[in-house]
Amino acid sequence: MNVKVKKIVPQLITLVVVILIFGFFTYNAQINMDNRGIEFGYGFLKQESSFDVQFSLIEYDGSHSYARAYLVGLLNTLLVAFLGIIISTIIGVVVGIARLSPNYLIERSAAFYVEFFRNIPLLLQIFFWYFAALRALPLPQDSEAMFGVFYLTIKGFFMPRFIWENLDVLFYSIIAVIISIILIRNYAKKLQENEGKQLPVFSISIGLFIVLPLLTFLFAGVSLSFELPVLHQLSTTSFVYKGGLGIPPELIALTLALALYTATFIAECVRAGIQGISKGQKEAAASIGLTPNQVLKLVIMPQALRIIIPPTTNQYLNLTKNSSLAAAIAYPDLVLVFAGTALMQTGRAIEIVSITMFTYLSISLSISLLMNWYNKKIAIKEK
Amino acid sequence: MNKLNFLKPNKENLNTYLYIGSFLFFIAVLDVFLGSFFQINITSFLPNFVGFILPLILGVVGLHLIRIEFSGIPKLDLLNKNINTNTFNAVLTLLIIFVVIKSIPPLMSWFIIDANIAGDTKEACTGSGACWTYIKIWLRRFIYGMYPNELQWRINISFFLLIALAFVGLIPSKKLKKFLTLYYVIIYPIIAFILIYYLISGGAFGLEWVETGAWGGLSLTFIVSFFCLIFCFPVGMFLALGRRSALPTVRYISVGFIEFWRGVPLITVLFMSSVMFPMFLPEDFFMDKLVRVIIAISLFEAAYVAEVIRGGLQALPRGQYDAAKSLGMGYWKMHIFVILPQALKLVIPGIANTFLALVKDTPLIFVVGLLEIVGMLNLAKTNPKWLGFAMEGYVFAAIIFWIICYAMSKYSYNLELKYKTER
Numbered sequence: 121m122n123v124k125v126k127k128i129v130p131q132l133i134t135l136v137v138v139i140l141i142f143g144f145f146t147y148n149a150q151i152n153m154d155n156r157g158i159e160f161g162y163g164f165l166k167q168e169s170s171f172d173v174q175f176s177l178i179e180y181d182g183s184h185s186y187a188r189a190y191l192v193g194l195l196n197t198l199l200v201a202f203l204g205i206i207i208s209t210i211i212g213v214v215v216g217i218a219r220l221s222p223n224y225l226i227e228r229s230a231a232f233y234v235e236f237f238r239n240i241p242l243l244l245q246i247f248f249w250y251f252a253a254l255r256a257l258p259l260p261q262d263s264e265a266m267f268g269v270f271y272l273t274i275k276g277f278f279m280p281r282f283i284w285e286n287l288d289v290l291f292y293s294i295i296a297v298i299i300s301i302i303l304i305r306n307y308a309k310k311l312q313e314n315e316g317k318q319l320p321v322f323s324i325s326i327g328l329f330i331v332l333p334l335l336t337f338l339f340a341g342v343s344l345s346f347e348l349p350v351l352h353q354l355s356t357t358s359f360v361y362k363g364g365l366g367i368p369p370e371l372i373a374l375t376l377a378l379a380l381y382t383a384t385f386i387a388e389c390v391r392a393g394i395q396g397i398s399k400g401q402k403e404a405a406a407s408i409g410l411t412p413n414q415v416l417k418l419v420i421m422p423q424a425l426r427i428i429i430p431p432t433t434n435q436y437l438n439l440t441k442n443s444s445l446a447a448a449i450a451y452p453d454l455v456l457v458f459a460g461t462a463l464m465q466t467g468r469a470i471e472i473v474s475i476t477m478f479t480y481l482s483i484s485l486s487i488s489l490l491m492n493w494y495n496k497k498i499a500i501k502e503k
Numbered sequence: 504m505n506k507l508n509f510l511k512p513n514k515e516n517l518n519t520y521l522y523i524g525s526f527l528f529f530i531a532v533l534d535v536f537l538g539s540f541f542q543i544n545i546t547s548f549l550p551n552f553v554g555f556i557l558p559l560i561l562g563v564v565g566l567h568l569i570r571i572e573f574s575g576i577p578k579l580d581l582l583n584k585n586i587n588t589n590t591f592n593a594v595l596t597l598l599i600i601f602v603v604i605k606s607i608p609p610l611m612s613w614f615i616i617d618a619n620i621a622g623d624t625k626e627a628c629t630g631s632g633a634c635w636t637y638i639k640i641w642l643r644r645f646i647y648g649m650y651p652n653e654l655q656w657r658i659n660i661s662f663f664l665l666i667a668l669a670f671v672g673l674i675p676s677k678k679l680k681k682f683l684t685l686y687y688v689i690i691y692p693i694i695a696f697i698l699i700y701y702l703i704s705g706g707a708f709g710l711e712w713v714e715t716g717a718w719g720g721l722s723l724t725f726i727v728s729f730f731c732l733i734f735c736f737p738v739g740m741f742l743a744l745g746r747r748s749a750l751p752t753v754r755y756i757s758v759g760f761i762e763f764w765r766g767v768p769l770i771t772v773l774f775m776s777s778v779m780f781p782m783f784l785p786e787d788f789f790m791d792k793l794v795r796v797i798i799a800i801s802l803f804e805a806a807y808v809a810e811v812i813r814g815g816l817q818a819l820p821r822g823q824y825d826a827a828k829s830l831g832m833g834y835w836k837m838h839i840f841v842i843l844p845q846a847l848k849l850v851i852p853g854i855a856n857t858f859l860a861l862v863k864d865t866p867l868i869f870v871v872g873l874l875e876i877v878g879m880l881n882l883a884k885t886n887p888k889w890l891g892f893a894m895e896g897y898v899f900a901a902i903i904f905w906i907i908c909y910a911m912s913k914y915s916y917n918l919e920l921k922y923k924t925e926r
Contacts, residue, residue: 239908441768484766
């Protein structure tokens with residue numbers, strides 16, 4: 121009896137306190153909203169937004185709804201996160217391996233990079249790239265073409281846009297290639313386990329990847345043409361590039377800063393992961409006659425990945441959350457478009473902030489669930 | 504194959520290879536050095552592209568020729584082992600050396616040679632390098648924000664006192680040692696609060712009132728990080744205990760709280776504190792912007808601290824819990840006297856890292872209109888009298904933050920080493 125009371129009373133107290141706090145907040149919010157004549161609800165999402173967004177992946181203008189504005193912001197956030205994750209992974213892995221290089225100079229340079237970028241606040245780095253570094257680029261009319269078709273100007277990076285015909289056929293062929301590569305890999309694995317023969321899986325995959333899409337170009341009517349950016353004169357002193365694919369400077373600055381900053385943390389994860397594998401593993405693998413490449417691919421990396429993946433996932437999550445700093449340089453991400461402009465216009469603080477937070481929360485939770493699943497899959501299976 | 508053999512350096516002709524190899528390497532470095540420091544192009548008679556690639560080729564051949572195994576010269580062996588193990592490494596080594604040589608002159612000229620620091624207007628900056636005059640003139644704003652110039656001694660004195668009081672723990676006295684934890688966890692924060700409230704904010708004892716909107720610059724960075732550290736630590740500790748509690752309600756509430764704060768970006772938390780939180784308070788209740796921000800950041804960081812402390816709690820062997828229980832200790836007694844002292848010692852480096860992240864997050868308070876150093880920079884940059892000095896400002900702030908953060912990360916690394924050996 122005594123034990124039971126001891127267990128129930130603290131729980132009850134906690135619950136009551138939490139409910140009281142929530143109740144107090146809700147009560148106040150109710151009064152405050154009544155006073156301002158706002159009614160709680162998400163109906164405003166269907167209203168016309170009547171504001172424009174500089175950069176959008178989907179069709180959008182002021183006549184669309186707030187819900188569509190939310191989608192625009194969300195897609196922009198995901199775009200930055202996606203680009204940032206890819207670039208930071210590449211830099212991070214290279215730098216992480218470089219930090220273990222026997223070459224003293226390479227090791228020191230990698231260490232310098234890590235210590236330098238890790239210890240400066242991300243916001244400062246974003247400001248630096250956007251307000252200081254990218255502002256030093258030439259004006260559109262003064263810019264010189266790189267490789268004839270790329271233009272890096274103060275107003276962004278301009279490149280040719282791809283114009284596809286029958287793109288869906290190409291997609292189907294790529295899906296077919298991926299499925300057949302998986303099948304071939306499984307077959308090769310079985311072949312090796314049963315008969316000890318090794319198929320050149322990598323060259324076959326590359327071959328398939330080139331040949332099949334190429335066939336669609338020849339026979340299925342897929343074609344690709346380019347639309348080049350062309351310099352237009354707006355007035356005597358103002359020039360812009362029209363046509364082609366323009367990447368705004370905000371996106372460049374943000375991606376660059378996020379990637380360079382997060383890469384330092386990923387590099388440390390990679391280094392810790394590779395260092396975490398005992399030397400005996402390497403020596404044992406070498407002693408059974410594996411080549412250095414095979415040692416890395418078959419023995420070191422599969423084990424190191426187990427150590428590397430959980431903290432790296434955390435860094436991906438951090439990068440996604442940090443992409444909200446976009447608001448500081450007016451890149452139209454979720455925070456700027458929705459929690460900024462839309463909130464200013466509608467004044468619906470509670471609804472909009474809660475939707476924004478819930479969105480980030482679901483992105484975070486879904487990435488971490490996905491990674492937990494992957495982690496479990498590659499974890500050591502002890503028999 | 505035999506023909507190529509004479510190119511393979513060997514020990515017989517050691518000196519010949521050494522002389523030719525180091526000569527080629529020297530020429531390669533000299534070419535880049537002269538081109539970079541004195542704009543002298545000693546290969547101008549060659550086509551542009553060849554002149555550009557030549558140092559690399561010469562250097563690689565040179566390094567190849569001095570790559571002699573077991574040469575018997577200790578320094579040469581050391582060099583080969585460290586930067587010249589194979590051709591790929593040699594190329595990377597050369598590239599790094601060339602990049603360093605190429606980047607020194609422009610950096611030097613921007614930072615020092617062509618920079619200006621004299622004068623006190625924009626016109627004094629005539630050189631092509633940095634304009635440190637801008638930093639010099641704005642330095643007070645960058646450090647103290649909009650705090651009135653003649654009252655800035657109050658900030659200096661309170662910071663000085665706070666630092667001095669933080670060293671009380673070093674006084675070697677056995678009688679006082681018992682109270683140290685009490686001092687650091689309760690008394691010191693109260694003193695700090697009183698100092699900041701009465702000395703920096705003013706309004707009493709004949710001191711002029713300075714509203715928090717005028718606070719800013721680096722001192723605001725320190726104030727915010729300091730208070731957030733003090734508040735987030737106890738909250739995080741309770742959350743960590745709650746997450747490991749045997750009581751389901753307490754556990755679920757803690758888990759929900761922690762995962763919520765860890766799942767959202769700080770900038771939305773600050774948005775919440777500035778636009779949504781006032782809606783949750785009674786109408787006539789006013790809370791200062793700075794206080795709201797400090798509460799928001801503290802709760803946010805507390806979730807991270809909680810996870811760090813949980814790691815420490817989990818790392819303790821079960822025997823510690825069992826031993827404490829077998830002595831008849833209750834939950835609180837067990838945690839206060841046995842578990843927490845050991846667990847917290849384990850996680851000091853982790854806490855230091857969280858605090859480092861906190862310091863790097865403070866510039867974000869610009870979204871609610873508080874201007875610490877980065878915010879002040881953005882303000883100064885738009886001043887019509889001082890347009891065009893964004894680079895100098897950001898470099899200045901980057902140097903300050905880098906020094907603070909690097910020192911802290913080195914300190915936490917040292918702590919990690921220290922406590923690793925003790926257990």
